[in-house]
Amino acid sequence: MKHHHRFDGPAVAVLGPLPAGPGARGRPARSSSIAATLLALVAASVTLAGCGDASHAQAAGGHAGPPPAAVAVIALAASNLPMSYEYVGQTAGSRDVEVRARVAGIVLKRNFVEGGAVRQGQSLYTIDPAPFQVALAKADADVASAEARLAQATRTLARLKPLSEARAVSQRDADDAASAEAVARADLKSAQARRAEAALNLDYTKVAAPITGAVSRSLVSEGTLVAGPSTLLTTLTQTNPVKVRFGIAETDQLRWRTEVAAGQLQLPPHEAFAVELKLADGSVYPRKGKLLFSDTRVSGSTGTVEAEAEVPNPDGVLKPGQFVRVRLTGATMPQALVVPTRAVLEGPQGKFVYVAAGGKALPKPVQVGEQVGDGWVINGGLAAGDQVIVDGMARIFFPGAPIVVAQAPAGGASAPAGGARAPAGGARAPAGPPVAKAASK
Numbered sequence: 086m087k088h089h090h091r092f093d094g095p096a097v098a099v100l101g102p103l104p105a106g107p108g109a110r111g112r113p114a115r116s117s118s119i120a121a122t123l124l125a126l127v128a129a130s131v132t133l134a135g136c137g138d139a140s141h142a143q144a145a146g147g148h149a150g151p152p153p154a155a156v157a158v159i160a161l162a163a164s165n166l167p168m169s170y171e172y173v174g175q176t177a178g179s180r181d182v183e184v185r186a187r188v189a190g191i192v193l194k195r196n197f198v199e200g201g202a203v204r205q206g207q208s209l210y211t212i213d214p215a216p217f218q219v220a221l222a223k224a225d226a227d228v229a230s231a232e233a234r235l236a237q238a239t240r241t242l243a244r245l246k247p248l249s250e251a252r253a254v255s256q257r258d259a260d261d262a263a264s265a266e267a268v269a270r271a272d273l274k275s276a277q278a279r280r281a282e283a284a285l286n287l288d289y290t291k292v293a294a295p296i297t298g299a300v301s302r303s304l305v306s307e308g309t310l311v312a313g314p315s316t317l318l319t320t321l322t323q324t325n326p327v328k329v330r331f332g333i334a335e336t337d338q339l340r341w342r343t344e345v346a347a348g349q350l351q352l353p354p355h356e357a358f359a360v361e362l363k364l365a366d367g368s369v370y371p372r373k374g375k376l377l378f379s380d381t382r383v384s385g386s387t388g389t390v391e392a393e394a395e396v397p398n399p400d401g402v403l404k405p406g407q408f409v410r411v412r413l414t415g416a417t418m419p420q421a422l423v424v425p426t427r428a429v430l431e432g433p434q435g436k437f438v439y440v441a442a443g444g445k446a447l448p449k450p451v452q453v454g455e456q457v458g459d460g461w462v463i464n465g466g467l468a469a470g471d472q473v474i475v476d477g478m479a480r481i482f483f484p485g486a487p488i489v490v491a492q493a494p495a496g497g498a499s500a501p502a503g504g505a506r507a508p509a510g511g512a513r514a515p516a517g518p519p520v521a522k523a524a525s526k
Contacts, residue, residue: 165420174329180323188313190310192310195307197300209292231272235266356379441472474488
């Protein structure tokens with residue numbers, strides 16, 4: 086192939102041998118050197134011109150850009166997503182009972198270990214029973230006397246009744262005998278009531294536990310004179326089940342109402358949430374409870390609605406006064422789309438994701454909702470079946486960059502079941518390309 090070279094340098098004349106003249110002795114060698122130098126310059130100019138033409142030709146032929154970025158994608162699929170909501174709560178006994186003596190007397194003995202568990206009916210204190218035993222004996226004697234008087238009156242009435250019918254005695258004597266029998270019968274009932282009272286007071290000298298639960302410290306010691314019900318002896322707390330009191334944020338209830346009306350959330354029937362507890366060490370209490378009620382009023386100081394749950398506690402693991410994390414479960418978000426948190430990026434105009442389409446990475450703005458586990462619920466901007474890029478975003482230097490899809494990560498677009506609602510907050514990435522950071526709500 087014949088190459089044409091263009092030479093744009095200054096015109097150079099190649100001269101022949103210089104004419105001989107005066108003083109030309111010794112010039113032929115110098116003239117030859119000048120000619121050789123000019124020829125070298127011409128050759129260099131031609132070579133440079135050829136190289137420039139080649140560079141222009143390569144530029145005209147096309148642009149050599151970066152290679153396609155290797156990314157991983159997932160295909161979005163809609164599913165019913167279990168939702169849960171967490172709050173801070175405090176445990177309390179299901180019943181708190183004050184233990185008081187019903188009779189006055191001297192405390193002879195304490196029959197329990199402070200801080201221990203007691204059963205219903207178990208004796209907690211023994212009050213000196215001697216005065217009450219004497220009162221019971223006197224009541225027994227009064228009953229016996231009343232019974233004897235009633236028997237005598239009954240015999241007298243029985244003897245006079247046929248005589249009265251035969252008109253052998255006066256009607257007054259018969260009426261007096263009937264009245265005496267009725268009075269004797271009433272006296273017996275009164276004596277029996279006093280005897281029952283005396284027996285009851287004697288029984289009250291054994292102060293028994295009214296419920297099964299944990300007993301607090303004793304407020305009296307042996308030898309103390311108690312003045313009856315006015316003296317508090319100790320307290321009992323029923324710990325099976327325990328109650329958990331917590332506050333539901335007003336904003337949460339308003340959001341639930343809005344999402345339910347829009348068909349974006351389904352609450353359990355009658356808002357009967359199931360209750361799970363997370364203890365202070367991060368462990369989850371194995372037994373689930375139920376929500377008993379939520380108040381109809383909003384606290385003016387905290388902006389929350391007071392709620393109460395009941396949780397079984399047969400082993401006594403939960404103690405009254407503990408702080409726990411209360412998790413309400415049972416709500417469902419129907420046909421929800423969830424993308425991994427790392428796939429949601431933050432740009433100058435808000436959150437977006439990269440979608441693989443036609444071998445290119447195309448950005449799509451999204452509206453995110455709840456953060457569930459390690460994923461965001463997408464409220465708008467994506468549809469089921471979209472191929473969302475979840476790995477390799479750092480190699481995408483501009484929108485529409487060429488990509489090659491690598492193996493998708495395990496798990497796909499499924500979200501963890503029953504993930505807890507994450508708190509809002511997080512760092513925002515610097516605006517603009519080439520690199521965006523995973524977004525936080």
